[in-house]
Amino acid sequence: MLRVEAGVAVLDGDLILANASQWLAEGEAALTQGVAAFDLAGLGQLDSSALSLMLSLRRRAEAAGSSIEFRNLPDSLISLAKLYGVDDQI
Secondary structure: OEEEEOOEEEEEEEEOHHHHHHHHHHHHHHHHOOOOEEEEEEEEEEOHHHHHHHHHHHHHHHHOOOOOEEEOOOHHHHHHHHHHOOOOOO
């Protein structure tokens, strides 16, 4: 699922509603470890839960006074973000 490599959280696998809570818990844990970048290149199947996860992690980071970066967003996720009008927030 999520592993940290050189300060970057690498997401690997499907990110869908059925497992979004687990992804969120892992992402929050990564934030508490000081991770400031999330690499999404390894994501497989995804749905709008991926957007929700990204926005939640960004809000949590900002509330803690830090910022995060999302790298290597899959084209399908970019399309979803545009569809929902949140592409400027991810």
